[in-house]
Amino acid sequence: xxxHMQEVAALATASGVSSMAWLLIALPLxxxxxxxxxxxxxxxxxxxxxxxxxxxxxxxxxxxxxxxxGKAPEQRxxxxxxxxxxxxxxxxxxxxxxxxxxxxxFVLLITSVGSLIHIYSLGYMEHDENRRKFFAYLNFFFAxxxxxxxxxxxxxxxxxxxxxxxxSYLLIGFWQHKPSAATAAKKAFxxxxxxxxxxSLAIMMMFTLVGTVTFAGxxxxxxxxxxxxxxxxxxxxxxxxxGKSAQFxxxxxxxxxxxGPTPVSALIHAATMVTAGVYLIARSHAIFDxxxxxxHAVIFIGGITLLMGAIIGTAKDDIKKALAGSxxxxxxxxxxxxxxxxxxxxxxxxxxxxxxxFKAGMFLGAGSVMHGMHDSVDxxxxxxxxxxxxxxxxxxxxxxxxxxxxxxFAGFWxxxxxxxxxxxxxxxxxxxxxxxxxxxAFYMTRMMAMTFFGKxxxxxxxxxxxxxxxxxxxxxxxxxxxxxxxxxxxxxGNIETWLEPVVGFQEAxxxxxxxxxxxxxxxxxLIGAYIGFRKYALQxxxxxxxxxxxxxTVAARKDLYGDAxxxxxxxxxxxxxxxxxxxxxxxxxxxxxxxxxxxxxxIASVMRRLxxxxxxxxxxxxxxxxxxxxxxxxxxxxx
Amino acid sequence: MSMNxxxxxxxxxxxxxxxxxxxxxxxxxxxMSVEMMLNAANLAFVAFAKANGDLxxxxxxxxxxxxxxxxxxxxxxxxxxxxxxRHSASIDDVSLLKY
Numbered sequence: 001x002x003x004h005m006q007e008v009a010a011l012a013t014a015s016g017v018s019s020m021a022w023l024l025i026a027l028p029l030x031x032x033x034x035x036x037x038x039x040x041x042x043x044x045x046x047x048x049x050x051x052x053x054x055x056x057x058x059x060x061x062x063x064x065x066x067x068x069x070g071k072a073p074e075q076r077x078x079x080x081x082x083x084x085x086x087x088x089x090x091x092x093x094x095x096x097x098x099x100x101x102x103x104x105x106f107v108l109l110i111t112s113v114g115s116l117i118h119i120y121s122l123g124y125m126e127h128d129e130n131r132r133k134f135f136a137y138l139n140f141f142f143a144x145x146x147x148x149x150x151x152x153x154x155x156x157x158x159x160x161x162x163x164x165x166x167x168s169y170l171l172i173g174f175w176q177h178k179p180s181a182a183t184a185a186k187k188a189f190x191x192x193x194x195x196x197x198x199x200s201l202a203i204m205m206m207f208t209l210v211g212t213v214t215f216a217g218x219x220x221x222x223x224x225x226x227x228x229x230x231x232x233x234x235x236x237x238x239x240x241x242x243g244k245s246a247q248f249x250x251x252x253x254x255x256x257x258x259x260g261p262t263p264v265s266a267l268i269h270a271a272t273m274v275t276a277g278v279y280l281i282a283r284s285h286a287i288f289d290x291x292x293x294x295x296h297a298v299i300f301i302g303g304i305t306l307l308m309g310a311i312i313g314t315a316k317d318d319i320k321k322a323l324a325g326s327x328x329x330x331x332x333x334x335x336x337x338x339x340x341x342x343x344x345x346x347x348x349x350x351x352x353x354x355x356x357x358f359k360a361g362m363f364l365g366a367g368s369v370m371h372g373m374h375d376s377v378d379x380x381x382x383x384x385x386x387x388x389x390x391x392x393x394x395x396x397x398x399x400x401x402x403x404x405x406x407x408x409f410a411g412f413w414x415x416x417x418x419x420x421x422x423x424x425x426x427x428x429x430x431x432x433x434x435x436x437x438x439x440x441a442f443y444m445t446r447m448m449a450m451t452f453f454g455k456x457x458x459x460x461x462x463x464x465x466x467x468x469x470x471x472x473x474x475x476x477x478x479x480x481x482x483x484x485x486x487x488x489x490x491x492x493g494n495i496e497t498w499l500e501p502v503v504g505f506q507e508a509x510x511x512x513x514x515x516x517x518x519x520x521x522x523x524x525x526l527i528g529a530y531i532g533f534r535k536y537a538l539q540x541x542x543x544x545x546x547x548x549x550x551x552x553t554v555a556a557r558k559d560l561y562g563d564a565x566x567x568x569x570x571x572x573x574x575x576x577x578x579x580x581x582x583x584x585x586x587x588x589x590x591x592x593x594x595x596x597x598x599x600x601x602x603i604a605s606v607m608r609r610l611x612x613x614x615x616x617x618x619x620x621x622x623x624x625x626x627x628x629x630x631x632x633x634x635x636x637x638x639x
Numbered sequence: 640m641s642m643n644x645x646x647x648x649x650x651x652x653x654x655x656x657x658x659x660x661x662x663x664x665x666x667x668x669x670x671m672s673v674e675m676m677l678n679a680a681n682l683a684f685v686a687f688a689k690a691n692g693d694l695x696x697x698x699x700x701x702x703x704x705x706x707x708x709x710x711x712x713x714x715x716x717x718x719x720x721x722x723x724x725r726h727s728a729s730i731d732d733v734s735l736l737k738y
Contacts, residue, residue: 613737615730616669619660 011152011216014078014099017067021080021099023060024107024150027053028142035136043132047122050135054118054142058111061104068104073501076101079152086155093213098152102502105349106149106272106279109356113271114142116474120364121263123470124371134174134261141167145272149279153214154203157280161199161244164273165192171268172260184256191253195243199280202236205229219286230287234294237284238301241277245331247305252562254328255312258320262367265320270327270363271356278331278352281338282345285503289341298339299425303432306332308560310439314446315556317545318377319366322447323359326403329436330355336433337418342506344421346499351414354486358402358410361478365396368471369451372464379450380543381459386452388464391472393452395479400448402482404441404525410486420517424508437521438528445532453537645686652679664729666718670711677707 014021031053035046042049068076077100086093097103118138125131144163151157173185206213209229210221222230241247246254257269268274281288281298288295309329316322330351337348370377372389386393402409405416415437423430458464466472489495496505511517545557555561610621652675659672681700688696722728 608738611738613734615733616661616664623657623661 011077011079011098011100012075014080018064018078018099019080020060021064021097021150022082024057024064024111024146025097025143027057027060028139028146031139032136032143035132035139040132046132047125047135050139051115051118051122053139054111054115057142057146058115061107061111064099065104065108068099068101073497076501090211091207093153093155095156096152096214097150098215099150100502101498102279102282102349103149105353105499107146109353110142110145110149110272113356113360113478114138114145114267116477117263117267117271117360117364120266120367120471120474121261123468124263124367125261128261130174134171137167137170137174138263138267141171141268141273145276148276152216153212154199154206154218155213157283158196158199158203161240161276162196164268164276165189165196165244168192168257168268168273171264172257174261174264175259178259180256181259184253184259188253188257191246191250192243195240195250195277198236198239198243202233202240205233205236209233215283218284222286222290225290227291230291231293234284234288234291235297237280237287238294238298241280241335242301243277244280245274245277245335246328247277247301247332247335248308249565251305251308251328252559252566255321255324255559258318258324262320262363262370265324266360266363266367269324271360274327274331275334275352275356278334278338278348281335282349282503285338285342285345288338289504295339295341299336299429300339302332302334302336302339303429304332305329306336306436307432307439308332310436310443311552311556312559313443314439315553317379319369319379319382319447319451320363320377322379322443323363323366326440326443327359329440330359330403333415333418333433333436336429337421340421340425340429342504343424343508344418345503346496346505347414347417347421349499349503350486350489350495351411351418353489354402354410354414354482357478357481357485358399361475361482362396362399362403364471364475364478365392365399368392368467368475369396369464371467371471373458374462376459376462379447380541380545381457381462382451383454383458383541384452384456385464389452389466391466391475395472395475396452397448398479399482400444402486403444404529405437405521406525407522408487410482410484413486413490416518416521419521420511420514421508423517424511430511434521434524438524441525441528442532445529446536449533449537450541454541457541457543642686642690646683649679649683649686652676652682664731666721666728666730669730670714670718674707674711677703 031050035042035050038046077098080097080099082095082097084092085095118135121134121138125134128134141164144160144167146160148157148160148164151160169185169189172188173182176182176185203213206218209225210218212218212221225233242250254269254274258265260269288298306329309325309327309332311325313322313325313329316325334348334352334355337344337351340348366377369382369385369389369392372385372392373382376382398409402411405412419430419433419437422433499505558564656672656674656676656679659675660669663669663672681703684696684700684703688694688700718728721733725732
């Protein structure tokens, strides 16, 4: 109870406008419930209702932002207590929302990008017979994701965490009549489950060591916890982040998750859900700041994944899978940024927001291209689309410039800061991010060139056309965000001072000066882009993928053997174990049970012959028995 | 008379009864043999009671008589019923209740 009181004292209780934050979760949840419970009766208007709920959530978020901007920076974090969830002795878990700069940033990203994707889906899913169900799931995802980022304790966060996992599963497998989609959904669910074990372990350790699971309580008590426990908690949280954010070694599900409808890939598997791991680490910064070993692990995982994702992205011919590799790589940047401590948190989150815009925009662009190309995803069958899909070309192009980090587009501001913070940590980490930026430039140029430049390599019956306005308008808005979002956040929003009260901020002092770093980054990016442009725009792209390629290309096409390793290390030993257990069960356990039953049966079939029906033989048995009893009694007495 | 004679008589009677039960097929005779065994036991009870100056054995003898009387009533009724239906008093003929 004492701890509970302290936590409440640390953050002011919400009053006035901010106490309506619960609407953020309630509105989309109501949308999902009405659409799912209402069934076919809501078919006619259900999708509009879901879009309305999403937009209403966005309006609430904007109102909350204006309210927060009116307060002093120290008073911006508030807690909205809804009700007591668990109260056992001194252990309290409230259902309470924490509205501060960090959670509000996420809320704004989710509701703005999410609303745009809702609108886009009106066009994209127009002819799908399960359109109502799709929008219900999207609304449900909204509610779960907002629960995740608004919770004020790890247990409520876990509820949202599982909720987005469920939404992701349902939406990846939305076209479950395709076996590949059904399998991909299960794969994503299982990989996420491994990560969830980490989160639940972390929560249990916090409960055991600190006695509370609220963010404020854990942050306050973290300095009193011993180092190795903090490291363990940090590693468990990192495992959770790896599962949700598709980081090495749990990365393989994200590429298959592209089986879902493209708006889902844009919303869940690029802009919001997969970044939940970054949120988790930033939210737990009090633990990571005190556990340098865990931070090193975070940097390590982020660095590996950022290179892996980029390398996979270079070899994929499926436009969505190439984008998925890119998402992995960019989230690797963010994870690496959070591992750098106060130097990096702000910029990891900054990159997360700009990435949410430009990557969602590019996914929607990819969806638009697919829409015009008979749902083909093979980039070798695209080419020269810049003439027939002018809006898609421009919006995708702006996203492309943003992810490359060409000034003054969004990615330039956020990625450069991460690279700078990485050089602040060590030159080696900095070089990894720099190489990653070069590879990113190469594969994005390759994608851009194969899709929009070169010669048309279309299949015969394909007549590309621009998508309807419901699809292009969200793309345009996201493109504007990709172009100017970075500048707006940095110069108008002052992202460092905005987020500093929540996650802390520290200037990178060891890094080389911007005058050296910025030109070299741009140079490397331009080299990568030039190689990509020369190979895929100026030279002819062969339609069937070349077979005689280097071992590196083969490895990248196979996702750097992620699936093969999973199969060899986990699946086959697992199958072997289950087969052994089945063998043991059917032969040994069943053998003992069936054997003893058989033995008793044999004995009984012999023994029952004694029941022969002759009264005189029974009498003889009794006499012998009585004689024996007497004999025993006599023997006992004599001895 | 010494105790030995009573015990010997009791043992002889019991043995005759036991042999009767085991060897005779006629249900009535087997029944009589059972009664003889009961009475042999009664004789031993009473004799030991007298020798020990204790009434317990005598009381038990009365119980045995009561049980024997009840047993005779039920047993003879069963023998009569079987004889009526099967026209035989041999106990080897009524061996249907078996494995």
